[in-house]
Amino acid sequence: MQQVDFLVIGTGIAGLTYAYKMAEKYPEKKVLVITKAAADETNTKYAQGGVAVVNDLEKDSFEKHIEDTLIAGDGLCNEKIVEIVVKDGPERVQELIELGANFDKESDGDYKLGKEGGHSEFRIIHHKDITGWEMERTLLEAVARLKNIEIIKHCFVVDIITQHHLGYLITKSTPDIECYGVYALNLHTNEIETILAKTTYLSSGGNGQVYRTTTNPAIATGDGVAMVYRAKGRIENMEFIQFHPTALYEPGLRGQAFLITEAVRGDGGILRNKDGEAFMERYDERRDLAPRDIVARAIDNEMKTTGTEHVWLDCRHFDTAKFVEHFPNIYEKCKSAGIDISNDMIPVAPAAHYSCGGIKVDEWGQTSIRNLYAVGECSSTGLHGANRLASNSLLEAMVFAHRCFVHVSQKVDNNDLPEHPTFKLNIPAWNALGTSTPKELILITQSLKEIQQVMSDYVGIVRNNIRLQRAIRRIDLLWEETEQLYKTSTLSPNILELRNLITVGYLIVKGSSFRKESRGLNYNTDYPQKSELLQNIVL
Structure with missing residues (x-):
């Protein structure tokens, strides 16, 4: 058992930004960061396009960025949150630049600005086509300079500790869940460790791996959302799963697909069907730069209508040298x-690309569980509504x-943080009695294929x-089988991720x-119209 002042789960931009700021301000306090993989293996790392931010008030405005976000969100954005993120964004980006992040510049020193779907102006700052990688690099180097931050790699969080683990009955209506x-599985020792903290900060990323094909890395298994749901915290709007319109099609691929950033269409790339027709003008007046939900549905319809497994992105009219300069990794992959x-x-x-819903938080990132915060893709702040505007996610995280x-x-300075839990509670150690290693891994691997197949097809x-209806019946059966396996098995990342993915699939x-x-992103042919009632679905 160990105790820390500040516990951070996840090493993407959301986790490292918070960890760095806390450690820098309070050098006498310990910040512990846990990640289940390598420190740089995060969704942040794979973000290509850039950060949407207003940095030239002569050519752009906060009002335009706010309006673009609200339009993309299709009526469900929290306007107060949108204004906060858009107006606070430039200062947060400048802080990252001061830490050493390099964004592409023109010859006159101004930042190169891209334009993506749903944006009315050029406002996407970027580092070639690996913006997330550059931001991750900057933050990891900054964190490494602070002695009071410890990063534990290959440490898988199993569950959040609440009153439930002290023997109390906890329900959704229980007030003041804390x-x-x-509990975390240390993959170096294969032991379940108890880590106690005055505050816990979840930045565990997305859940794209619940689908057969996703732009997300293998680690994106919805762990944070699933843990909070099991702890009776509030989850909202999980039905809004954003599919990126343009992942590179590779026959037979399962798992992580290579992303062709929306910035390629922002620079003039044209979507064409198998007959060579530029079809987007039939779906939206914004054509190839319509919001992602519209473009993805258009491509899906073209594929089903023509009986093909992909469409085409035409860049043949580009200046090749400029394409290589802006999109070197895409060029090399192609x-x-x-x-x-x-x-x-x-x-x-x-x-599958991005979850617009997640753990419900307030304007300060607080979840419905006391002393637990959530930031980044695992959270639902109200910024994205029913559909995320391109390149708003990195901005939101910062x-x-x-x-x-x-x-x-403010809690630290006002001496308002709780005491360390062990000062007043007897937190039990993890009990693994009666469990054993599964004799057949096929029970796990086949169930993983099944949940991904069900979610992709239905x-x-x-x-x-x-x-x-078919999906929920099959997920219910998978849940029953997996819970039985979980209760009788020695824990491993495979079974923990499967359990979390089944929970996430159920919530979606x-x-x-x-x-x-x-x-927005929830299109149901049985209810093709929008309801007049604007509501968030809270589970």
Whole structure:
């Protein structure tokens, strides 16, 4: 058992920003950061396009960025949160630049600005086509300079510790549920450790791996959302899963697909069907730069209508040298697949990309569980509504990480943090008696394939009631089988991730079933119209 002042779960931009700020302000206090993989293996690392931020008030404005965000969110954005994120964004980006982040510049020293779907102006700052990687690098180097931050790699959080673990009955209606820390599986020792903290900060990333094909890395298994749901915390709007319209199509691929950033279309890339037709003008007046939900549905319809598994992204009219300069990794990936972008079109298809819902938080990142904060893709702040505007996610992570830092700092300075849990409670150690190693790993691997197949076939870009009913019946059975396996098995990352993915799949299906309308990323052919009632689905 160990005790820390500040516990951070996840090493993406949300986690590292908060950890750095807390450690820098309170050098006498310990900040512990846990990640289940390597420190740089995060969703942040794979963000290509950039950060949407207003940095030239002569050519752009906060009002335009706010309006673009609200339009993309299709009526469900929290306008107060949108204003906070857009207006606080420039200062947060400047802080990262001062830490050493390098964004591409023009010859006159101004930042190069890209334009992506749903944006009315050029406002995306970027580092080539690996912006997330550059931001991750900057923060890891900054964190390494502070002696009071410890990063434990390959440490898998199993569950949040609450009153439930002290023998109390906890329900959704229980007032003042408290977080005391976490149980975590240390993969170096294969022991379940008890880590107690005055405050716990979840930045555990997304859940794209619940689908057969996703732009997310293998670690994106919805761990934070699943843990909070099991702890009876509030989850909302999980039905809004954003499919990125243009992942590189590779026949037979399962798992992480290579992302072709929206910035390619921002620079003039054109989507074409198998007949070479530029089809987006038939779906939206903004054509290839319509919001992602519209583009993804358009591609899905073209594929189903023509009986093909992909469409084409045409970049043949680009200046090749400029393409290589702006998108060097995309160029090299295409080249390795035998695609010459100057002569060949790029085969693309939608892939699960981003969860707009998640752990419900307030304007300071507080969850419904006391002393537990959530930031980044695992959270639902109200910024994205029913559909995220391109390149708003990194901005949201930085802004809310700072807001959590401000909120927790005020508690520290006012001596308002709780005492260490062990001072008043007898937190039990993890009990693994009666468990054993599963004799057949097929029980885990096959169930993983099943949940991904069910979600992809029944709960994808376009849904209907029959598909959702089938999905929930199959997920219920998978849940029963997996819970039995979990209770009798020695814990491993495989079984923990499977359990979390099944929980996330259930939440997505339930959210979609409750939403009797088509709005944003939730398109149901049985309810093709929008409801007049604007509501968040809270589970």
